[in-house]
Amino acid sequence: MLILGIETSCDETGLALYDTARGLLAHALFSQVDVHVEYGGVVPELASRDHVRKALPLLDEVLARAGCRGADIDGIAYTAGPGLVGALMVGATLARALAWGWGVPVLGVHHMEGHLLAPMLEDEHPEFPFVALLVSGGHTQLVRVDGIGRYRLLGESLDDAAGEAFDKTAKMLGLPYPGGPQIARLAQRGEPGRFHFPRPMVNRPGLDFSFSGLKTHALNTVEGCRGAGELSERDACDIACAFENAVVATLVVKCRRALRQEGLDTLIIAGGVSANTKLRAELQRALVKDRARVFYPAPQFCTDNGAMIAYAGAQRLLAGQADDGDSQVRPRWPMETLPPLPARAPRGRLPGDRRV
Amino acid sequence: MTGILAIETATEACSVALFRDGHYMQRHAVAPRRHSHIVFAMLQELLPSGDLRRHGINAIAYGCGPGSFTGLRIAASAVQGLAYASGLPALAVSTLAGQAQTALRSGLVDGGATVLSVLDARIDEIYSAVYTFEEGLATLRSGPAVCAPGQLELPADCASLCAVGSGYQLLAELPPGVRTRVTTAAAQVLPEARDLIPLALAQWRRGEQQSPQQVQPVYVRNDVRWKKLAEQGKRS
Numbered sequence: 001m002l003i004l005g006i007e008t009s010c011d012e013t014g015l016a017l018y019d020t021a022r023g024l025l026a027h028a029l030f031s032q033v034d035v036h037v038e039y040g041g042v043v044p045e046l047a048s049r050d051h052v053r054k055a056l057p058l059l060d061e062v063l064a065r066a067g068c069r070g071a072d073i074d075g076i077a078y079t080a081g082p083g084l085v086g087a088l089m090v091g092a093t094l095a096r097a098l099a100w101g102w103g104v105p106v107l108g109v110h111h112m113e114g115h116l117l118a119p120m121l122e123d124e125h126p127e128f129p130f131v132a133l134l135v136s137g138g139h140t141q142l143v144r145v146d147g148i149g150r151y152r153l154l155g156e157s158l159d160d161a162a163g164e165a166f167d168k169t170a171k172m173l174g175l176p177y178p179g180g181p182q183i184a185r186l187a188q189r190g191e192p193g194r195f196h197f198p199r200p201m202v203n204r205p206g207l208d209f210s211f212s213g214l215k216t217h218a219l220n221t222v223e224g225c226r227g228a229g230e231l232s233e234r235d236a237c238d239i240a241c242a243f244e245n246a247v248v249a250t251l252v253v254k255c256r257r258a259l260r261q262e263g264l265d266t267l268i269i270a271g272g273v274s275a276n277t278k279l280r281a282e283l284q285r286a287l288v289k290d291r292a293r294v295f296y297p298a299p300q301f302c303t304d305n306g307a308m309i310a311y312a313g314a315q316r317l318l319a320g321q322a323d324d325g326d327s328q329v330r331p332r333w334p335m336e337t338l339p340p341l342p343a344r345a346p347r348g349r350l351p352g353d354r355r356v
Numbered sequence: 357m358t359g360i361l362a363i364e365t366a367t368e369a370c371s372v373a374l375f376r377d378g379h380y381m382q383r384h385a386v387a388p389r390r391h392s393h394i395v396f397a398m399l400q401e402l403l404p405s406g407d408l409r410r411h412g413i414n415a416i417a418y419g420c421g422p423g424s425f426t427g428l429r430i431a432a433s434a435v436q437g438l439a440y441a442s443g444l445p446a447l448a449v450s451t452l453a454g455q456a457q458t459a460l461r462s463g464l465v466d467g468g469a470t471v472l473s474v475l476d477a478r479i480d481e482i483y484s485a486v487y488t489f490e491e492g493l494a495t496l497r498s499g500p501a502v503c504a505p506g507q508l509e510l511p512a513d514c515a516s517l518c519a520v521g522s523g524y525q526l527l528a529e530l531p532p533g534v535r536t537r538v539t540t541a542a543a544q545v546l547p548e549a550r551d552l553i554p555l556a557l558a559q560w561r562r563g564e565q566q567s568p569q570q571v572q573p574v575y576v577r578n579d580v581r582w583k584k585l586a587e588q589g590k591r592s
């Protein structure tokens with residue numbers, strides 16, 4: 001089954017072709033970062049306008065790269081939520097219209113399920129059950145995953161998402177949007193001991209997170225350093241370093257706690273912040289001690305992309321799920337309400353599987 | 357004979373029309389905020405899914421705007437997908453021209469009239485354009501433009517105008533020089549997909565087809581009132 005995936009939930013237009021027998025054939029992405037950078041964040045109306053401009057050129061691109069024709073496509077998956085309603089609407093409408101014209105099934109996919117399954121696109125991929133840490137611009141969640149559509153929320157952020165905290169702190173340091181990679185870059189040159197940021201909620205039981213205090217702490221530190229003048233390069237690096245260390249340490253503590261609580265030895269991390277190299281290194285170090293393993297997506301599939309949507313949609317379409325006439329986009333959509341796949345549902349080939 | 361499918365979703369009305377073998381069929385509903393869903397239900401009622409060429413369709417027309425931003429994107433995305441999948445060209449028709457054409461077909465204006473076609477553009481502004489009819493087809497005289505009603509300017513040679521469309525409520529605020537030239541008004545008109553078709557057929561004959569990639573909304577309002585960092589007054 002050849003599945004087209006379309007992602008337009010926020011500020012990236014992503015398309016991909018996934019074949020359930022051959023794996024990922026092609027993917028293409030247009031990032032609108034340059035459109036939004038002048039505004040310091042995503043402007044929803046501009047994001048929607050850009051999706052309408054970029055989607056079809058990207059479709060041409062993935063078809064050409066995969067050496068396929070549109071008529072070869074057997075089903076279409078699009079991001080139906082959560083996300084910006086206007087942006088979601090563009091991908092959903094295009095997907096339905098293409099599906100109509102080709103006479104193939106179409107399915108709205110949950111964006112975070114896409115992120116969560118992105119590690120499955122790798123040669124070395126995890127087996128169910130596992131614990132997933134979803135860390136992105138809008139989410140910080142720990143989820144127990146027993147199979148596709150079998151999710152139990154273990155904990156989440158009570159306020160800002162980790163990616164959001166990165167972005168806001170970056171803004172305070174005068175760094176452009178999106179701030180995560182910028183902070184990581186500065187942090188490498190920072191001196192670890194100079195500032196100490198609190199590790200929110202690590203001393204309290206449970207698996208919830210809170211990052212808004214960290215943001216306030218960052219603001220106070222910035223103000224303190226700035227005094228009357230400008231923030232020096234060195235101050236900025238040291239603050240970035242202390243901030244990143246605090247976020248990473250908090251995430252590591254909660255991941256270990258979640259694995260122990262659930263009695264599992266496999267962790268996956270996904271979402272934009274999972275691209276962070278310090279987080280990857282620290283998790284690796286900590287989990288080796290616990291005899292647990294950690295999996296992540298390739299860096300280009302950590303942030304939003306069409307491949308993860310094509311993969312998640314392919315599994316569900318293969319099991320016979322599809323939209324009915326009533327489906328609508330869902331800007332807010334709890335992942336736990338997704339229907340589970342039947343235990344013996346056919347499964348698309350995974351990259352590491354031996355060919356049949 | 358040319359077969360045309362037409363989609364119009366720029367206002368609170370949503371409609372899909374089919375012109376085949378000289379006959380019109382249409383589904384039309386006033387359904388604010390439900391266009392993305394209803395447009396496919398309407399399509400389903402008019403045609404079986406699959407390659408549109410097999411059902412005698414040669415081109416797909418759409419109301420390209422101005423109008424509700426989300427509505428315009430629903431029509432554009434739907435037409436992009438349908439045209440791409442079926443290998444058909446598209447025809448972009450102004451929503452304001454379509455509305456003038458709807459007013460003519462409904463008998464609210466006559467063929468000799470000069471029409472001021474207006475739509476509520478929110479934040480106390482209107483979208484507007486002026487049309488006359490040539491051989492029964494709305495032909496642009498001025499516009500389209502977006503402005504506060506008090507700012508509206510008309511071509512000097514328009515002595516008397518018929519105002520049509522939902523922007524009419526705001527006409528009380530027209531500059532006096534303009535208001536006195538508006539002789540009749542029909543606020544209740546909403547543009548319908550079937551009225552895009554005569555205009556689309558004329559474009560088809562003139563060879564004004566678009567590729568699927570060229571299918572884009574014409575927003576008319578292009579400043580989206582969002583402050584850039586430099587304007588936010590923030591220290592960086």
Ligand SMILES: Nc1ncnc2c1ncn2[C@@H]1O[C@H](COP(=O)(O)OP(=O)(O)OP(=O)(O)O)[C@@H](O)[C@H]1O
Binds near residue numbers: 010082178275
């Ligand atoms: N190397 C990095 N280190 C830290 N954060 C990063 C890094 N790279 C990206 N990010 C952060 O990841 C976020 C973007 O991730 P993603 O695209 O998955 O989020 P989103 O799609 O905006 O949100 P959501 O998926 O929750 O709807 C941004 O907040 C960005 O700063």
Ligand SMILES: [Mg+2]
Binds near residue numbers: 136272
């Ligand atoms: Mg995301």
